Amino acid sequence: MAKILIIEDDKNIASLEKDYLEMNGYETKIIADGLEGVKEARTKIYDLIIIDVMLPTINGFDICAMIRDELSIPMIIVSARNDDIDKIKGLGLGADDYITKPFSPSELIARVKNQLARYERFLKTNEDGVTLEYHNIVLNKEARKVIIGGKEVAFTATEFDMLQFFMKNPDIVHSKTILFDRIWGEDEYGDIATVAVYIQKIRKKIEKNPSTPKIIETVWGAGYRFNKF
Template identity: 70%
Template sequence: MARVLIIEDDKNIAGLEKDYLEINDFKTKIIGEGIAGLKEALSGNYDLVIVDLMLPGIDGFDICKKIRDKLEIPIIIVSARTEDIDKVRGLGLGADDYMTKPFSPSELIARVKNQLARYERLLGKSKESSLIEINGITINKDSRKVWVNGVEKSFTTTEFDLLLFFSSNPDIVHSKAILFDRIWGEDDFGDIATVAVHVQKVRKKIEKDPANPKIIETIWGFGYRFNKY
């Protein structure tokens, strides 16, 4: 399911955009201020950004430029400014499309879908392939971020690599030796006991009850299994 960020200070317009996007199976979030909107856009959590030009904080032109400096996701400007110079400037700063207010909600949805499809074609793969969603856990392989039941959790590099390996290979029992080789590498001179330590750290971040884990299960005498349910 594609995720869309709406940066718009007009609550009525933002609400209309959100309603129509969610009816069409998009996940959405609204930010009503420029600086906070830019920060959220740069989080790497979204597949597309819809931005107004006239915003408190910083304007939509600056937001487009700063997003495009960091990310290649589609950007659609939706603005009451109808002058050609604004359209040219917005598109020149990295926006992929420009719609003027008032607009048809159905046209907005069509343009969102078109930009996402175009972006996927340019990538040569589906953007969804960068995400793993399993057991209430969402893993973004590109940004290396993790959310558990919608709440972002902080993972070290090794913890992330371990969780990514488990979630990419569910319902398979992995020995400590295999995990050590895959995560730490055969050239690492560490102790294989570190596997159990890091498994416990990951459990504390993803399990409801780490003392009685249901997701990363210990298979005594064999290793660990990441259960998919």
């Protein structure tokens, strides 16, 4: 049974999330304070965290920034704000998904299931154990590790899946739609703009100068290409 931490100070919303998650077989705990939520996430074992943006003591964005380097589990931000800048900020700080209030219980459950399935794939080793290598990047599919310049660099599940897709399909231009479908799935709820956010996150880890990328190149009007050389 997956354990889910809900960091939400609105009692009605927290109760709604708790009820529907537990109806679908998940174990939940509610924390109504930002700092207390960080403490809970750091000291207890959870499989996924749902984080409201507006919280007492610290906001949801700060929570993502504080715990992402320590935890690789999926984090879903919930917010009443539908601005693209907030979505980009949340995803840039390490959230795996962003849900706008009001949302339907079925949408919440679908997103939770999707993130847990992706994280399970992240932890599961691949049978073929193929290692991909370009430039100074070594991607080990079996160990789910990325070595850059001889040093292991932490990648989230989504970042790893996207980099692996690029390295398995180099020198081909992939549109945002193709990337979204291949990484998140055709039936996934979400915004195609998420692709650009993850491209930027990966570039910061693999490019010498992310502002003028040479490895993952933008092909204007078409998409992105991973250059082998």
